[in-house]
Amino acid sequence: MNLDLSEYKKDFPIFQRKVRGGNSLVYLDSAATSQKPTAVIEAESNFYRTINAAVHRGAHLLAEEASDAFEMSRSNVASFIGADSSEVVFTKSATESLNIIAYSLGNPDSRINIKSGDQIVVTEMEHHANLIPWQQLAKRTGASLSWLSFTEDGRIDLSNIKDVINSKTKIVAVTHQSNVFGTILPIDEISKAARAVGALVVLDACQSAPHFPINVKELDVDFLAFSGHKTLGPTGIGVLWGKHQLLEKLEPVVFGGSMVDSVTMTGATWASAPRKFEAGVPNMAQAVGLSAAIDYLRSIGLNNIAEYEHELTKYLLEGLASMSGIKVIGPLDLKDRGGVISFTVDGVHPHDVGQVLDQYGIAVRTGHHCAWPLMRKLKIAGTTRASFHLYNNREDIKQLIDGIEKVKSYFKVAK
Numbered sequence: 001m002n003l004d005l006s007e008y009k010k011d012f013p014i015f016q017r018k019v020r021g022g023n024s025l026v027y028l029d030s031a032a033t034s035q036k037p038t039a040v041i042e043a044e045s046n047f048y049r050t051i052n053a054a055v056h057r058g059a060h061l062l063a064e065e066a067s068d069a070f071e072m073s074r075s076n077v078a079s080f081i082g083a084d085s086s087e088v089v090f091t092k093s094a095t096e097s098l099n100i101i102a103y104s105l106g107n108p109d110s111r112i113n114i115k116s117g118d119q120i121v122v123t124e125m126e127h128h129a130n131l132i133p134w135q136q137l138a139k140r141t142g143a144s145l146s147w148l149s150f151t152e153d154g155r156i157d158l159s160n161i162k163d164v165i166n167s168k169t170k171i172v173a174v175t176h177q178s179n180v181f182g183t184i185l186p187i188d189e190i191s192k193a194a195r196a197v198g199a200l201v202v203l204d205a206c207q208s209a210p211h212f213p214i215n216v217k218e219l220d221v222d223f224l225a226f227s228g229h230k231t232l233g234p235t236g237i238g239v240l241w242g243k244h245q246l247l248e249k250l251e252p253v254v255f256g257g258s259m260v261d262s263v264t265m266t267g268a269t270w271a272s273a274p275r276k277f278e279a280g281v282p283n284m285a286q287a288v289g290l291s292a293a294i295d296y297l298r299s300i301g302l303n304n305i306a307e308y309e310h311e312l313t314k315y316l317l318e319g320l321a322s323m324s325g326i327k328v329i330g331p332l333d334l335k336d337r338g339g340v341i342s343f344t345v346d347g348v349h350p351h352d353v354g355q356v357l358d359q360y361g362i363a364v365r366t367g368h369h370c371a372w373p374l375m376r377k378l379k380i381a382g383t384t385r386a387s388f389h390l391y392n393n394r395e396d397i398k399q400l401i402d403g404i405e406k407v408k409s410y411f412k413v414a415k
């Protein structure tokens with residue numbers, strides 16, 4: 001391996017503990033949530049220790065300092081994705097971010113909205129968080145829901161894209177990287193097809209933003225969502241990015257303090273975006289923690305992280321290919337592929353695979369990964385999934401491969 005980031009593992013306190021049987025933790029579940037470096041933990045706790053106050057409320061010093069820290073975090077997040085600060089909305093999760101877009105677009109008072117006869121397009125790879133909100137929007141408005149399929153090797157099928165994305169299409173909502181296959185979708189081609197019919201593009205960047213550089217202008221999308229907890233940041237913080245002119249046309253979905261311009265006993269008007277989408281006291285300490293996570297990622301370099309995870313992915317794919325009874329679900333090569341690898345063990349349920357691996361301190365994800373339609377199409381109950389971040393190394397993968405052999409031995413399968 002040309003690049004070795006294993007030295008950074010010491011920055012993550014959780015790896016100092018022992019897990020089942022006194023084993024060291026081998027954490028291979030970063031697609032579900034990432035671990036947190038000390039810098040993030042300290043940034044969040046220091047907010048509470050030193051400047052805790054409700055932002056944008058009060059004229060005292062703490063309120064001023066808290067507000068400055070919150071808005072500096074917003075600017076940092078905006079810079080991270082190549083956006084302007086006025087385009088970044090803090091939410092509690094990427095799931096909430098995607099729901100906000102869907103609910104706003106379903107509001108007839110929004111100056112852009114979905115109506116009966118319109119079409120929404122997704123893909124069969126979507127996480128439930130980027131599928132169910134659009135199902136519900138279609139149900140509420142009378143719009144139709146269509147989707148792009150995937151091929152046998154886990155890549156998006158664009159052979160009929162001009163039929164699926166057509167003159168009725170108003171929204172195209174897709175994942176940037178599949179949380180099951182690890183496939184990185186050709187967003188440029190999808191956006192081009194959407195632009196040709198005047199449709200808006202919504203991108204779920206939960207599996208991409210933490211692992212390789214993204215720029216919203218270069219991606220040519222209209223809305224984007226990602227989660228803090230997958231980006232080495234705290235839980236309880238998500239990001240919704242939208243082009244400012246589009247955010248201004250949408251009605252908010254949660255109402256209360258801080259998001260208003262004026263209020264009477266019979267009505268109210270809204271503040272400009274992003275604040276009109278941030279009702280109530282926001283997740284201030286979490287925003288500061290996310291900003292620290294972004295600083296940490298930048299200090300290492302997103303390109304370095306992507307290269308490093310690419311090598312780890314190659315190493316695991318080669319290891320799994322040499323084993324009998326193992327099937328990788330998704331691309332077998334490294335073209336447009338991220339550090340998420342799903343696989344099955346012949347004759348063993350994924351949950352059983354995960355439980356055996358856990359006995360050796362190896363943490364993986366098992367099940368349908370919030371992607372039931374994908375699993376139904378594959379006609380499988382689920383998979384075992386290993387996913388990487390910068391704190392993993394080749395030794396982690398060796399232990400996983402050894403652990404899979406122990407699974408096979410325990411269940412007496414695929415010798």
